[in-house]
Amino acid sequence: MSSQSVRVGGRTLRVSNLEKVLYPATGTTKGEVLSYYVAHADQILPELADRPVTRIRWPEGVAADHFFEKNLPPGAPDWLPRVTVPTPGSSRGRDTVTFPLVPDVAALVYLVNLGSLELHVPQWRVDEEGTPRPPDRMVVDLDPGPGAGLRECARVAVLVRARLDAVGLSTSAVTSGSKGMQLYAPLEGARGADEVSAVARSLAEHLAEDHPDLVTARMARAERPGKVFLDWSQNNAAKTTICPWSLRGRERPQVALPRSWDEVEAADAGTTELVQRTLDEV
Numbered sequence: 001m002s003s004q005s006v007r008v009g010g011r012t013l014r015v016s017n018l019e020k021v022l023y024p025a026t027g028t029t030k031g032e033v034l035s036y037y038v039a040h041a042d043q044i045l046p047e048l049a050d051r052p053v054t055r056i057r058w059p060e061g062v063a064a065d066h067f068f069e070k071n072l073p074p075g076a077p078d079w080l081p082r083v084t085v086p087t088p089g090s091s092r093g094r095d096t097v098t099f100p101l102v103p104d105v106a107a108l109v110y111l112v113n114l115g116s117l118e119l120h121v122p123q124w125r126v127d128e129e130g131t132p133r134p135p136d137r138m139v140v141d142l143d144p145g146p147g148a149g150l151r152e153c154a155r156v157a158v159l160v161r162a163r164l165d166a167v168g169l170s171t172s173a174v175t176s177g178s179k180g181m182q183l184y185a186p187l188e189g190a191r192g193a194d195e196v197s198a199v200a201r202s203l204a205e206h207l208a209e210d211h212p213d214l215v216t217a218r219m220a221r222a223e224r225p226g227k228v229f230l231d232w233s234q235n236n237a238a239k240t241t242i243c244p245w246s247l248r249g250r251e252r253p254q255v256a257l258p259r260s261w262d263e264v265e266a267a268d269a270g271t272t273e274l275v276q277r278t279l280d281e282v
Contacts, residue, residue, distance in 0.1 A: 008038070009106035011079065015113045022061040022117070025251045026278070030113075033247065036279040037112050041105040044245035048108075050125035052083055052099030054240050059115035062249050072098045073114055080107055083130040087238065101126075117249045120240035124193065132237070134189045138169075138196050139241055140203065141231035142181040145216075145224030150274040153181045154267035156207070156215055156228045161261070163203055173264050175276055177248035177256040180228070182241055193237035200232035253279045 003016035018031030037044070058066045072082050081101040087094055102108050102119070111119070123135040140160055142153045160183050161171045169185040176182055187196065204217035207230060216223045217230050234241050242248065242256045254276045267274035 006109075008109045009104050011106040013106060013109055013113070015109070020061065022058065022115075023251070023253045024061065024063050026253060026280075028253045028279070030115075032279070033117065033253070034109060034112055036247065036253075037108055038105060040245050040282075041108060044119075044243065045102065045104065045108065047244045048102040048119065048121060050101065050103075050127075051121035051243075052085060052097075052126070053102050053111070053243075054099070054120040055111060055114075055116035056118040056120070056249055057115040058117050058249050062117070062251065066249055069116070070097050070099055072100050073111070076100065077110070080110060083126050085126065085130070085132055117247050119243045119246040121243045122237065122240050123196070123235055124237065134187075134191060135193050135196050135235065135237070136187055136189050138185045138187055138200055139234050140183040140185075140200055141234045141241065142183065143224075143229040143231055144180050145221075145227050145229060147226040148228055149179075150175065150181070150276070151267055151270070152214065152226075152228050154264045154274055156211075156230070157181055157183055157264050158268045159207055159211065159215075160203065160230075163207065173259045173261065174244045175257050175259055175274065176242060177246070177254040177276055178242075178250060181259075182234075182244075182256075184244075193235060197232060197235035200230075200235050204230035204232045247279060255279055255282050257282055 003014050005012050006015055020030045022030050055069045056066055057069055082098050083101055084096050084098040087097045123137050123139055125133050127133055142156055144153055157173055164171050164185050172184050174182045208215045208217040216227045244256050244258050246256045248254045257277050266272035
């Protein structure tokens with residue numbers, strides 16, 4: 001295993017196997033993945049700040065096995081910030097999990113060097129004592145079913161934005177780097193996760209009633225062909241969504257990319273095609 005020392009954010013880190021191809025379809029190497037994250041640290045770090053980070057790791061690349069990791073990685077350096085938070089309903093019966101936090105580029109590079117291609121975060125942050133705060137944003141996840149795609153997601157995104165605008169909530173759009181989109185509405189942190197989830201569910205159900213040929217609020221596969229599923233459940237405090245600017249472990253190195261409303265509206269109108277972009281295209 002080849003490795004070398006690099007200075008990142010005032011710290012010395014060991015990075016390894018920079019020439020290893022992690023995305024065989026495009027020949028994208030681990031070194032290029034690390035370079036992407038460093039180049040876009042100013043964009044992704046504010047999204048990660050004070051949020052426990054769940055990673056999906058592909059140490060041998062996207063053509064090989066991968067695994068989820070919530071806990072602090074074994075052997076993590078003392079300087080890597082961490083937070084221990086309750087995990088009610090854990091599938092492994094754990095009362096708490098100690099997650100890493102990513103406040104700076106050194107922490108980011110450390111985790112990505114372990115093969116953490118995808119970084120997932122909840123809709124809430126922790127305070128200075130490590131206590132979870134109420135969510136500071138609501139997410140509406142747009143998941144296209146068979147026969148639907150980003151064009152349909154764009155149509156639904158415009159509908160969601162109009163509904164949220166009407167109640168004084170601004171909305172930003174992110175193409176997920178996978179199939180669909182996420183819409184985020186910033187909140188003041190005055191409502192708990194259950195209440196936010198209920199608001200998102202009501203929004204999804206009303207849109208499904210008004211646009212039954214385009215929208216479904218039900219997870220059942222039989223309900224989804226040709227429609228966009230509005231997954232309101234991602235607001236559950238125990239769930240996470242892909243962090244904006246994170247890479248995805250797909251065949252190509254696609255990015256969960258913030259998009260302008262001009263782009264989304266053009267896709268809705270059919271004047272421009274909205275596509276998932278790769279790290280070389282952002």
